[in-house]
Amino acid sequence: MDIFSKIKKNFGPLGQYAKQAHGYYMFPKLEGEISTRMHFHGKERLIWSLNNYLGLANLPEVRAVDAQAAKDWGLASPMGARMMSGQTKYHEQLERELADFVSKEAAYLLNFGYQGMVSIIDSLVDRNDAIVYDSEAHACIIDGMRLHIGKRFVFPHNNMESCEKQLERASKHVKATGGGILVITEGVFGMSGDMGNLKAIVELKKKFNFRLLVDDAHGFGTMGKTGAGTGEEQGVQDGIDVYFGTFAKAMAGIGAFVAAEEEIIRYLMYNLRSQIYAKSLPMPMVIGSLKRLELIRIRPELKDKLWIIVRALQNGLKERGFNIGNTQSPVTPVFLSGSVPEATQLTYDLRENFNIFCSIVAYPVIPKGSIMIRLIPTAVHTLEDVKYTLDAFEKIKHKLDSGEYARGGMVDISEA
Numbered sequence: 581m582d583i584f585s586k587i588k589k590n591f592g593p594l595g596q597y598a599k600q601a602h603g604y605y606m607f608p609k610l611e612g613e614i615s616t617r618m619h620f621h622g623k624e625r626l627i628w629s630l631n632n633y634l635g636l637a638n639l640p641e642v643r644a645v646d647a648q649a650a651k652d653w654g655l656a657s658p659m660g661a662r663m664m665s666g667q668t669k670y671h672e673q674l675e676r677e678l679a680d681f682v683s684k685e686a687a688y689l690l691n692f693g694y695q696g697m698v699s700i701i702d703s704l705v706d707r708n709d710a711i712v713y714d715s716e717a718h719a720c721i722i723d724g725m726r727l728h729i730g731k732r733f734v735f736p737h738n739n740m741e742s743c744e745k746q747l748e749r750a751s752k753h754v755k756a757t758g759g760g761i762l763v764i765t766e767g768v769f770g771m772s773g774d775m776g777n778l779k780a781i782v783e784l785k786k787k788f789n790f791r792l793l794v795d796d797a798h799g800f801g802t803m804g805k806t807g808a809g810t811g812e813e814q815g816v817q818d819g820i821d822v823y824f825g826t827f828a829k830a831m832a833g834i835g836a837f838v839a840a841e842e843e844i845i846r847y848l849m850y851n852l853r854s855q856i857y858a859k860s861l862p863m864p865m866v867i868g869s870l871k872r873l874e875l876i877r878i879r880p881e882l883k884d885k886l887w888i889i890v891r892a893l894q895n896g897l898k899e900r901g902f903n904i905g906n907t908q909s910p911v912t913p914v915f916l917s918g919s920v921p922e923a924t925q926l927t928y929d930l931r932e933n934f935n936i937f938c939s940i941v942a943y944p945v946i947p948k949g950s951i952m953i954r955l956i957p958t959a960v961h962t963l964e965d966v967k968y969t970l971d972a973f974e975k976i977k978h979k980l981d982s983g984e985y986a987r988g989g990m991v992d993i994s995e996a
């Protein structure tokens with residue numbers, strides 16, 4: 581069997597829809613400056629799909645620092661991996677500031693959150709150790725665990741009874757192997773918006789011996805009094821042994837970091853394969869991240885504004901009878917019932933007739949018969965944007981419930 585002929589017959593679970601979906605439902609092109617108004621398919625749309633939570637992407641002071649750093653350093657600098665020739669005082673400064681901000685002894689930069697997380701898991705555990713993890717963990721956590729040749733124990737999403745049972749099983753297992761236990765969960769789950777039950781997990785440390793790794797990609801900058809994340813929000817930052825945040829969301833950049841006690845960070849610096857064997861984070865990203873972190877620290881009103889929009893949107897949806905699940909964060913899912921063709925009709929209607937762009941998920945990503953719309957409010961949305969969107973959602977829900985979208989069949993985007 582030729583690998584290429586096999587692939588050409590089956591493009592994979594998402595790729596199989598490429599013909600109908602490419603360029604419209606998947607890989608859509610949002611054009612123009614990052615903002616709440618961007619062009620899609622030739623027209624300006626109201627955008628609810630960017631993780632630019634605090635609106636930092638286009639703040640003039642952020643753009644100025646990004647541009648100046650690119651001018652001063654170019655994109656090449658520094659050359660080589662951190663360990664070999666890519667170390668700079670700016671990387672170290674950013675690490676110190678990040679560690680301070682999330683109340684950990686030390687931090688280490690990662691070029692990408694995804695690869696970084698894979699390597700963190702890979703380097704923290706060996707064959708004798710066990711991992712206990714939440715069933716809705718992000719793909720980067722799942723991929724990290726694929727490298728783990730020891731045992732893993734999964735608990736249903738946020739089910740603390742089961743988490744405790746899995747910890748009992750894992751404890752028995754590591755007693756025999758002589759290994760330890762790593763529990764992995766998320767601060768904020770990026771699809772449903774609910775928080776990992778960090779407080780309850782940390783409480784379980786009284787009963788079991790384990791270390792806790794938290795992916796706070798969506799919580800960093802948005803949750804907690806100072807924006808230090810979900811650990812701060814739940815008052816258990818100290819109980820998080822390894823804290824992970826990315827720059828791809830509230831920081832509106834790229835790159836990520838891991839923070840922990842000093843010795844653990846030193847160990848990671850010398851063992852994280854995603855960093856040892858990869859080029860250092862480019863200087864403009866480092867300088868730009870320093871500026872973003874400063875703004876998160878000194879301009880709390882950005883987070884306050886984000887939460888005004890979040891509350892208006894989420895309360896408005898609930899008042900209008902929408903099911904938004906158990907979100908406790910800015911991530912705002914809207915759960916509807918309908919088929920895949922109905923989901924395409926609804927999306928098309930929202931985008932073309934209401935000029936609203938948001939992400940929509942249907943089967944096979946979520947169970948058959950469900951449609952999930954995911955709205956990401958930001959500090960740069962306005963209450964008028966919220967009002968307009970709530971009115972539009974009321975109209976599309978009425979159409980969905982009355983069967984209007986079911987009559988249309990699959991939208992052919994080649995005509996869109």
Ligand SMILES: Cc1ncc(COP(=O)(O)O)c(C=O)c1O
Nearest residue numbers: 692693694718770797826828836
């Ligand atoms: C929960 C979570 N973890 C990790 C990542 C990966 O981070 P990055 O975009 O920095 O690779 C993402 C997505 O960006 C995410 O949502």
